[in-house]
Amino acid sequence: MPAPAxxxxxxxxxxGAIQHLQGLVSDDLTAVNGAIMDxxxxxxxxxxxMASHLINAGGKRLRxxxxxxxxxxxxxxxxxxxDLAAAVELIHGATLLHDDVVDESILRRGAKTxxxxxxxxxxxxxxxFLFSRAFExxxxxxxxxxxxxxxxxSAVIAEGEVxxxxxxxxxxxxxxxxxxxxxAKTAALFAAAxxxxxxxxxxxxxxxxxxxxxxxxxxxxYQLIDDVLDxxxxxxVLGKSVGDDFRExxxxxxxxxxIAAAKTGEExxxxxxxxxxxxxxxxDLAQAIAYMKACNxxxxxxxxxxxxxxxxxxxxxxxxxxxxxxxxxxxxDYSVMRSA
Amino acid sequence: MPAPAxxxxxxxxxxGAIQHLQGLVSDDLTAVNGAIMDxxxxxxxxxxxMASHLINAGGKRLRxxxxxxxxxxxxxxxxxxxDLAAAVELIHGATLLHDDVVDESILRRGAKTxxxxxxxxxxxxxxxFLFSRAFExxxxxxxxxxxxxxxxxSAVIAEGEVxxxxxxxxxxxxxxxxxxxxxAKTAALFAAAxxxxxxxxxxxxxxxxxxxxxxxxxxxxYQLIDDVLDxxxxxxVLGKSVGDDFRExxxxxxxxxxIAAAKTGEExxxxxxxxxxxxxxxxDLAQAIAYMKACNxxxxxxxxxxxxxxxxxxxxxxxxxxxxxxxxxxxxDYSVMRSA
Numbered sequence: 001m002p003a004p005a006x007x008x009x010x011x012x013x014x015x016g017a018i019q020h021l022q023g024l025v026s027d028d029l030t031a032v033n034g035a036i037m038d039x040x041x042x043x044x045x046x047x048x049x050m051a052s053h054l055i056n057a058g059g060k061r062l063r064x065x066x067x068x069x070x071x072x073x074x075x076x077x078x079x080x081x082x083d084l085a086a087a088v089e090l091i092h093g094a095t096l097l098h099d100d101v102v103d104e105s106i107l108r109r110g111a112k113t114x115x116x117x118x119x120x121x122x123x124x125x126x127x128x129f130l131f132s133r134a135f136e137x138x139x140x141x142x143x144x145x146x147x148x149x150x151x152x153x154s155a156v157i158a159e160g161e162v163x164x165x166x167x168x169x170x171x172x173x174x175x176x177x178x179x180x181x182x183x184a185k186t187a188a189l190f191a192a193a194x195x196x197x198x199x200x201x202x203x204x205x206x207x208x209x210x211x212x213x214x215x216x217x218x219x220x221x222y223q224l225i226d227d228v229l230d231x232x233x234x235x236x237v238l239g240k241s242v243g244d245d246f247r248e249x250x251x252x253x254x255x256x257x258x259i260a261a262a263k264t265g266e267e268x269x270x271x272x273x274x275x276x277x278x279x280x281x282x283x284d285l286a287q288a289i290a291y292m293k294a295c296n297x298x299x300x301x302x303x304x305x306x307x308x309x310x311x312x313x314x315x316x317x318x319x320x321x322x323x324x325x326x327x328x329x330x331x332x333d334y335s336v337m338r339s340a
Numbered sequence: 341m342p343a344p345a346x347x348x349x350x351x352x353x354x355x356g357a358i359q360h361l362q363g364l365v366s367d368d369l370t371a372v373n374g375a376i377m378d379x380x381x382x383x384x385x386x387x388x389x390m391a392s393h394l395i396n397a398g399g400k401r402l403r404x405x406x407x408x409x410x411x412x413x414x415x416x417x418x419x420x421x422x423d424l425a426a427a428v429e430l431i432h433g434a435t436l437l438h439d440d441v442v443d444e445s446i447l448r449r450g451a452k453t454x455x456x457x458x459x460x461x462x463x464x465x466x467x468x469f470l471f472s473r474a475f476e477x478x479x480x481x482x483x484x485x486x487x488x489x490x491x492x493x494s495a496v497i498a499e500g501e502v503x504x505x506x507x508x509x510x511x512x513x514x515x516x517x518x519x520x521x522x523x524a525k526t527a528a529l530f531a532a533a534x535x536x537x538x539x540x541x542x543x544x545x546x547x548x549x550x551x552x553x554x555x556x557x558x559x560x561x562y563q564l565i566d567d568v569l570d571x572x573x574x575x576x577v578l579g580k581s582v583g584d585d586f587r588e589x590x591x592x593x594x595x596x597x598x599i600a601a602a603k604t605g606e607e608x609x610x611x612x613x614x615x616x617x618x619x620x621x622x623x624d625l626a627q628a629i630a631y632m633k634a635c636n637x638x639x640x641x642x643x644x645x646x647x648x649x650x651x652x653x654x655x656x657x658x659x660x661x662x663x664x665x666x667x668x669x670x671x672x673d674y675s676v677m678r679s680a
Contacts, residue, residue: 030528098464101460120441126498129498136491139488142483147475148476151475151476152476154471159382161465164385262394
């Protein structure tokens with residue numbers, strides 16, 4: 001793992017890089033939002049209602065921007081990247097609807113989740129609808145390769161979610177096991193989004209692979225920071241409940257490190273009770289965070305994320321230099337210091 | 341609606357026609373089962389475990405057989421119909437997993453449902469996995485047209501399920517509203533399965549349309565008989581609980597007819613209480629069936645199914661005669677008298 005970064009970076013740098021990218025692809029992004037809106041149409045009123053609650057709730061559109069930026073890095077002048085980026089966001093939306101059912105979440109991006117407002121059944125079915133619409137959009141691109149990349153990624157995402165359920169409450173889950181979960185449930189879509197953008201722009205195999213690698217490493221870094229924020233974020237900034245992962249017994253990296261560092265019998269039985277047996281009292285989250293502070297597990301998770309962010313930046317070495325690849329590098333660079 | 345059939349048909353005719361079709365496509369069906377098994381593979385052990393519980397639980401493979409039979413009707417000699425038929429069965433399996441979560445079902449084909457054995461969360465995620473794998477199989481066929489047909493059908497299925505949720509407990513739901521639900525949630529996949537088989541076999545546009553029409557009408561007839569069996573079937577034969585639709589307040593055709601026929605205030609308040617307000621007591625199912633008998637609502641539903649079965653048979657007029665189209669016609673013909 002590389003040494004921690006020497007330069008101080010902060011959250012405003014990350015937000016700045018995102019805004020910079022949004023500016024560079026702003027026309028495309030408007031077209032993507034139009035394609036997403038079209039895809040949510042249905043004579044069944046509940047569908048556009050639920051879908052727009054989710055899709056318009058202020059997401060950064062990071063994943064579809066990876067597709068747009070990858071295609072734009074090769075001066076692509078066609079239109080396939082618009083449908084493709086919209087499809088990527090719809091797949092992401094479908095997984096969010098299903099995840100919130102699976103995790104019994106109540107808050108996302110500062111708003112009540114769809115499962116809380118409309119119910120679990122509705123979330124399952126509208127997720128299926130968005131997922132199907134994503135494939136309809138990909139069909140419009142006419143590219144079998146793109147369909148191949150994203151159908152594989154979708155299967156991997158579902159595998160990762162099942163694997164995460166299987167590791168939940170398992171206090172002996174390791175760093176490697178958790179990395180497998182993160183690669184599958186989060187990074188696979190980042191990787192596919194970036195790779196597919198390069199594919200529609202007719203980039204070389206090497207360059208397609210470079211964007212895949214960039215997306216995969218960025219996705220891992222991004223998820224690890226999400227895991228840190230679940231313990232350290234301020235709810236107002238984060239837009240979701242702090243401590244959700246703890247309450248669900250999710251074996252994310254901060255917990256994996258803290259459990260590995262536990263020396264005393266008292267500490268070991270704390271983790272066994274709260275995570276292994278899901279028996280939690282009101283003050284347990286505060287105690288868990290105190291244990292994490294004592295062993296620097298949040299800092300160590302950020303350090304791991306830093307390593308993956310550096311890998312992401314390095315992957316872009318194979319891409320011709322330009323404003324878009326530079327901004328993608330900045331996003332990776334600053335992503336480890338984001339606070340939301 | 342055509343007059344009820346004059347010839348007496350019974351369940352053994354239906355089972356005979358299914359077995360006949362299974363015989364005609366037996367090599368293909370073996371290959372389809374192989375492709376399905378391959379698709380369920382995953383390093384995450386729970387996935388093949390749950391998927392095989394569902395997929396190997398003795399389904400008739402009716403939908404994939406429509407694909408095989410449609411392709412076979414044009415003496416297709418390629419292999420794309422195998423992956424396509426397997427994809428159709430995986431989409432069906434994915435919708436079953438999600439439906440059982442949505443309907444809170446406990447029995448399917450005589451076995452406990454996956455949501456009861458493993459849980460709702462697992463069923464949602466493994467459904468997503470099977471759905472993604474279905475698209476991977478379609479990608480292997482290399483046919484964008486096939487992907488177009490089945491991604492559209494998948495969106496329509498989800499729409500139909502949401503529409504059904506919206507009509508649940510709505511005592512004023514009409515015949516037309518329910519027909520919209522049935523076309524979407526069930527018949528769309530029958531239609532897509534048959535049409536896509538004709539597409540890979542390079543049938544003419546007219547013949548593709550004929551198979552689409554056949555599948556759509558057969559699917560409607562099939563679902564209407566399912567709805568009858570939910571009230572009249574013997575649990576041992578049916579493999580699922582009798583009266584599930586009543587308990588869930590589903591506005592299926594037998595109930596739509598019975599509510600429309602209700603004359604007395606007592607009968608009207610019975611339906612309002614049990615279906616409209618979901619307040620049910622132990623004897624209510626028996627009372628509901630008694631009301632249905634009094635107004636012949638089950639017979640009238642079978643009669644409606646008969647009309648759609650006749651439409652299915654008529655659609656096959658445009659297909660060159662042969663053993664496969666004849667057996668498909670028999671399946672439609674006998675489907676209205678099946679008892680499971």
